[in-house]
Amino acid sequence: MRKTELLIPASNLEVLKTAVMFGADAVYIGGEAFGLRAKAKNFTLDDMREGIAFAHERGVKVYVTANILAHNYDLEGARKYFGELKEIKPDALIISDPGMFTLAKEVCPEIEIHISTQANNTNYLTYDFWYKMGATRVVSARELSLAEIKQIREHIPEDMEIESFIHGAMCISYSGRCLLSNYFTGRDANHGACTHPCRWKYAVVEESRPGEYLPVYENERGTYIFNSKDLCMIEHIPEIIDAGIDSLKIEGRMKTALYVATVARTYRKALDDFMESEEKYRENMDWYKSEIGKCTYRQFTTGFYFGKPDENTQIYNSNTYINEYIYLGIVGDIDDRGLVRIEQRNKFCVGDVIEIMKPNGDNVLTRVLAMYDEEGQAMESCPHPKQVVYLQLDKQPDVYDILRVANVKDPEED
Numbered sequence: 001m002r003k004t005e006l007l008i009p010a011s012n013l014e015v016l017k018t019a020v021m022f023g024a025d026a027v028y029i030g031g032e033a034f035g036l037r038a039k040a041k042n043f044t045l046d047d048m049r050e051g052i053a054f055a056h057e058r059g060v061k062v063y064v065t066a067n068i069l070a071h072n073y074d075l076e077g078a079r080k081y082f083g084e085l086k087e088i089k090p091d092a093l094i095i096s097d098p099g100m101f102t103l104a105k106e107v108c109p110e111i112e113i114h115i116s117t118q119a120n121n122t123n124y125l126t127y128d129f130w131y132k133m134g135a136t137r138v139v140s141a142r143e144l145s146l147a148e149i150k151q152i153r154e155h156i157p158e159d160m161e162i163e164s165f166i167h168g169a170m171c172i173s174y175s176g177r178c179l180l181s182n183y184f185t186g187r188d189a190n191h192g193a194c195t196h197p198c199r200w201k202y203a204v205v206e207e208s209r210p211g212e213y214l215p216v217y218e219n220e221r222g223t224y225i226f227n228s229k230d231l232c233m234i235e236h237i238p239e240i241i242d243a244g245i246d247s248l249k250i251e252g253r254m255k256t257a258l259y260v261a262t263v264a265r266t267y268r269k270a271l272d273d274f275m276e277s278e279e280k281y282r283e284n285m286d287w288y289k290s291e292i293g294k295c296t297y298r299q300f301t302t303g304f305y306f307g308k309p310d311e312n313t314q315i316y317n318s319n320t321y322i323n324e325y326i327y328l329g330i331v332g333d334i335d336d337r338g339l340v341r342i343e344q345r346n347k348f349c350v351g352d353v354i355e356i357m358k359p360n361g362d363n364v365l366t367r368v369l370a371m372y373d374e375e376g377q378a379m380e381s382c383p384h385p386k387q388v389v390y391l392q393l394d395k396q397p398d399v400y401d402i403l404r405v406a407n408v409k410d411p412e413e414d
Contacts, residue, residue: 002246006271007063007163008264009253013043014330016051016062018257021400022359023268026061027051028094030253031085034066034078049088061091065253066104067116070097082107092137105134112136114163122148124155127162137161139249142170142231146243146305153244161246166233167263167292168251170303232300234266234288237274237281239305255295256345258327261357261402262295269361294325294404328354328403339372339390340397348405349381356395357402366395 008024010016019027029051030042043051052062064085070078078100085093086108093111095101096118104113114137115121115130122141130138140149142165153162231251233240240248248271250263270288274281329342348354350371356364370392371379382389397403 002244004241004245004271004275005247006264006267007247007249008260009250009255010051010260011042011254013047013051015255015257015260016043017054017400018261018330018402019264020055020058020060022261022264024060024264026063026091026247027055028063028065028249028253030065031081034068034070034074034081034100045084045088048085048090052088052090063092063094063114064090065094065116066100067094067096067118068100069118070100075099075103078103079107085111094139101133101135114161115139117141117165124152127152127156127160131157131160137163137247139163139165140245143304145307146239149245150243162244163247163249164240164245165231165251166240166248167231167267170229170231170301229299229301231303232292233302233305234270234292235285236302236305237270238278241274256327257330258325258357258402258404259295261359262291262325265357265359265361266291323407325355325404326407328405331397331399331401331403333399334396335390338396339392341388341390342403344382344385344387344389347381347383350379352405354403354405356393356397357404358398359400364395364397366393366397368392369394 005025006023007026007028008019008022010019010027010029016027016029029048031048032042032044048062048064055062066078066081068074082093082104090111092114093104093108094114094116095104096116101113101115104111113135115135117139119126119130119138120141121127121130121138122144127138137160140152140162144152144164149162149164156162233248248267250260250267252259252263266288269284270281273284327345328348329345331340331342333341335341348368350368352368353365354368356362356366358364368391371382372390373379374388374390379389
């Protein structure tokens with residue numbers, strides 16, 4: 001059986017460390033330019049250097065995205081950027097543009113190149129083309145079924161790798177090559193500045209009746225005609241492995257550490273359980289489904305993997321996310337007094353019962369007994385975003401554990 005990689009996204013250094021600790025075999029990141037997540041925090045060169053060292057010390061690979069569709073004015077900057085990456089030594093570059101591919105092969109030929117899904121990789125001759133050009137891996141188009149991917153596997157060299165998305169947001173446009181954002185807002189999705197207009201609410205205006213907005217209905221359920229559910233393949237690990245996919249990719253390079261930890265930990269356990277026995281994997285399915293629902297999501301679909309999507313893969317009455325847990329922070333340190341240092345992400349209070357999320361799969365309930373600011377002053381709550389606080393808990397966490405709390409809806413809101 002081929003070795004299967006779990007590939008996790010990271011928006012910044014903190015999230016990269018979380019991905020590594022919570023089960024990633026590899027992490028993909030973006031620099032401050034030439035990637036398709038311009039609104040993500042992304043990595044400085046120093047952050048990349050530290051992140052790659054942290055990952056490599058723990059046997060985890062790091063891939064860097066450079067998958068824009070480049071214009072002439074991008075090329076000289078890209079040449080310099082690849083020269084800088086040559087010194088940092090990531091394990092691979094993720095590229096879609098043939099010009100960027102050519103530059104990378106010229107400047108840093110020792111770094112592997114993976115072909116991004118942005119290159120519309122839909123058939124085995126495309127894979128073979130990139131293999132002959134020197135790529136070691138191709139990311140499949142999201143529009144492929146598992147049957148098509150299996151057929152590709154049968155027609156390409158044994159040592160060529162297939163990477164496929166198995167979880168996360170779905171773009172309405174063909175493999176993410178969207179024109180809507182540029183058209184509506186001047187922000188180019190193919191340069192990493194997508195405004196996600198596929199999530200907006202739309203109406204139709206008939207030219208002879210300006211100002212009269214007519215709602216767009218499909219099956220009388222709403223107007224979010226481009227609004228896809230999120231991909232989730234947690235129930236289909238056997239089919240994914242059978243298709244010959246080498247790397248299972250999670251979407252989400254703009255997501256929080258809580259999202260990354262939740263998804264990485266859940267798929268890590270599912271993969272490990274399946275590799276031990278399919279029976280164990282089936283027995284633990286309720287746990288996987290419960291845990292995967294504890295990160296932010298938009299209802300789930302299997303996308304194109306079992307046939308073309310229909311109206312059941314779209315969300316017609318809302319463009320909001322489901323958020324069952326609130327992210328509080330990552331355990332950064334534990335001082336000599338036993339106090340837990342975190343950089344707060346959402347408000348919580350002394351007396352609250354919160355949850356320690358551990359990489360091994362345990363979820364430990366604990367009560368906040370006391371809270372102090374950086375000057376040692378006692379506090380009742382931490383209302384300020386990214387405030388550094390020290391916590392006394394009745395259960396002791398470890399460094400890199402995640403603190404979260406269930407998002408309990410107030411009955412008066414109903």
